[in-house]
Amino acid sequence: MQHLIDLTTLIKATLIAVLIAAIALVTLILPAEYNIDPTGVGQKLGLTLLADAAETTTSPPQPEIVSADPEQVVEVTVPAGEGIEYKFRMNQHDKLFYEWITDGEPLYFDLHGEPEGDTTGYFESYAIATLDSMEGSFTAPFTGSHGWYWKNTSTKPVAIQLIVNGQYQIIGL
Template identity: 65%
Template sequence: MQHTVSTKTLLKASASATLVAIVALITFILPAEYNIDPTGIGQELGLTVLAAASATETPNESAQAGSDEYQVIEVIVPAGQGVEYKFNLQQYDKMTYEWLTDGPSLYFDLHGEPQGDTTGYFESYAIATLSGMKGSFTAPFAGSHGWYWKNKSDKPIAVQLMVKGQYEVIGLKQ
């Protein structure tokens, strides 16, 4: 007995399969592989941790210096606290960046401290309270440059920081 499937049935099946694939992509694959979680379900299921772990679990020497490709760094800002993440840049080195949080906005200060300075001087380039920012800057002097983020909420907030350019990673500054 031969069974034929109508074109209408095939179109319905194809549309259903496409819809299931889109839902799986948005709900599971993007959060787990790329730490992109438009629905928030990935974080609830713990999938965003997988993307963060894969981005940070295999550091090597070449990943610690700037390049033409974005380096992805995850920084956790504890509840009610602030952290500083820094890079060493020479005068006129350029860094392109983008950062975003997985939750509420953070107070931040993008600033630099001159190399060898013992007076405590620093120069701020941007100060605001935002959940993300994108841009670039050219170091006006040699020294450490980076972000201070302050979390005023009662839960830790993850910052995904993407950078490229001419720099050496200093990392979290205590």
């Protein structure tokens, strides 16, 4: 019988704690952190002003939106026996979704990045292979230029269709 009373007390205490946490979430945390105020209490207490101030002072700069279309298609041709680079400027932690495909011929490539402001020539490779297509996503480990170097070892030009979506500014060739 003693254990039953302790279990009942524990359940009541847990339910009371959950109720208090839910009330605090709706009336204090959501208005102060996210400017979501379903009850209006946050505005009366001035908490929504905290969310507004935090939003304007701590948000990292966003990259320029290149187009209203979330997906962008770029056509690039790599001349026979030559190599080219195609780059994007990205802030640290920005994400790029990509897919590229050649018109049939595989190309050597190096997906890499160079830190902004670096004068030493440092770059970091993320993927190196010889393929005729690739798709995936990439999160920039640092602010700078990120993209592909493609080398065509064949005797004819190779066309690449690059499809991208994410947070970036095009630098291009």
